[in-house]
Amino acid sequence: MALPLLQVALDNTTLEDAINSVKLYGHIIDIVEVGTILHVAEGIQATKTMRELYPDKIVLDDIKGADAGKTLAELCFGAGADIMTAICSADINTMIAMKNVGSQYGEYKDVQVELYGDWTYQEAQQWYDNGITQVVYHRSRDAELAGKTWGPTDFEKIGKLCDMGFKVTITGGLKASDLHLFKEFPIHGVIGGRSIRNADDPAQAAQAFKDEIKRIWG
Amino acid sequence: MALPLLQVALDNTTLEDAINSVKLYGHIIDIVEVGTILHVAEGIQATKTMRELYPDKIVLDDIKGADAGKTLAELCFGAGADIMTAICSADINTMIAMKNVGSQYGEYKDVQVELYGDWTYQEAQQWYDNGITQVVYHRSRDAELAGKTWGPTDFEKIGKLCDMGFKVTITGGLKASDLHLFKEFPIHGVIGGRSIRNADDPAQAAQAFKDEIKRIWG
Numbered sequence: 001m002a003l004p005l006l007q008v009a010l011d012n013t014t015l016e017d018a019i020n021s022v023k024l025y026g027h028i029i030d031i032v033e034v035g036t037i038l039h040v041a042e043g044i045q046a047t048k049t050m051r052e053l054y055p056d057k058i059v060l061d062d063i064k065g066a067d068a069g070k071t072l073a074e075l076c077f078g079a080g081a082d083i084m085t086a087i088c089s090a091d092i093n094t095m096i097a098m099k100n101v102g103s104q105y106g107e108y109k110d111v112q113v114e115l116y117g118d119w120t121y122q123e124a125q126q127w128y129d130n131g132i133t134q135v136v137y138h139r140s141r142d143a144e145l146a147g148k149t150w151g152p153t154d155f156e157k158i159g160k161l162c163d164m165g166f167k168v169t170i171t172g173g174l175k176a177s178d179l180h181l182f183k184e185f186p187i188h189g190v191i192g193g194r195s196i197r198n199a200d201d202p203a204q205a206a207q208a209f210k211d212e213i214k215r216i217w218g
Numbered sequence: 219m220a221l222p223l224l225q226v227a228l229d230n231t232t233l234e235d236a237i238n239s240v241k242l243y244g245h246i247i248d249i250v251e252v253g254t255i256l257h258v259a260e261g262i263q264a265t266k267t268m269r270e271l272y273p274d275k276i277v278l279d280d281i282k283g284a285d286a287g288k289t290l291a292e293l294c295f296g297a298g299a300d301i302m303t304a305i306c307s308a309d310i311n312t313m314i315a316m317k318n319v320g321s322q323y324g325e326y327k328d329v330q331v332e333l334y335g336d337w338t339y340q341e342a343q344q345w346y347d348n349g350i351t352q353v354v355y356h357r358s359r360d361a362e363l364a365g366k367t368w369g370p371t372d373f374e375k376i377g378k379l380c381d382m383g384f385k386v387t388i389t390g391g392l393k394a395s396d397l398h399l400f401k402e403f404p405i406h407g408v409i410g411g412r413s414i415r416n417a418d419d420p421a422q423a424a425q426a427f428k429d430e431i432k433r434i435w436g
Binding site: 011013036037039040041042043044045046063064065066067068071072074075076087088089090091093097114116117118119120123138145146 | 229231254255257258259260261262263264281282283284285286289290292293294305306307308309311315332334335336337338341356363364
């Protein structure tokens, strides 16, 4: 299998901070993510800027769209994003609308469903059947702050989503030293955030993720 | 009971368009909403601008936050929003974090939960028990485009949410002529969007909503 891709979520509150941060490790990673926080702060300009800075990387726009899929997709893909996110509670028609706009921009354009709360496998099957084949399995940042950790329920869900055929990306306070927990799964992507952005040496931290990915899945 | 508040969702794709639009009817409405589309396009500057333009109106920031509640709330309330939205699939800790930040900015600051997909009454009770007492009952724009209309299931859910004590705001392609459908419920707010923004005479359209609200609930 292909190695899992390394994505870094730029959850900075200003574009200036995001640029200063990503310049340290952007050359090492596979996917530059305009995080929800950055997007809420700076709008679509953040997406345009990352597209300009990294013409050869995958740019992902984590807007977690819930509705008005066509208009949101025109904004995101129009600004150069390769992938945009939808929230799992969005109507299937919203996801389909995003996907349809994406396909007008190119075959690589894609939609990822962000899994929060009480989604069901029935819904997941509906996404898959409609060509929405990427999901992000998320340990909520706030759940994490409240002490919730990775556990058997997470691994069961991740395994089932992989078995269903989804490209599964994992995220939620991940450290390079956590990755071995997922070694039995054909993980599509790994999102690092604070553990890379806030490291003393962010480039070294990003490289540590890459090395660990290669060691486990290589 | 107090009359339902009239909110207009600014779902424009540029701030310039939003300003040109809201100036036509902002004096008539109760709540100026920075719609998700506008926020995705222009970022937090849109919120700051509406706060400056309408110092005496309620400004609502419809970001549909799913995670990182504290940081998102600091952005939204910090920019002058009175109300921000969370998506129903967010962890309860995300909503609580938003609410806590809001209370630091003033007693009127509030969090509204956007109801999409498969939320449960058990979750709703948990929101209410934690002081999250506003919800937006939403007919998805994309579901609407796919032909789904208001029906008995919607009315049953709206009634139950009102009975639980929630302040319920309704939205989703509403026209003034639809409002009578909800007359039996103590509706807290009514969101008009395209039917006001895109009217030949937006001020007249906003006034028609106000008049119909008064006629039904006055």
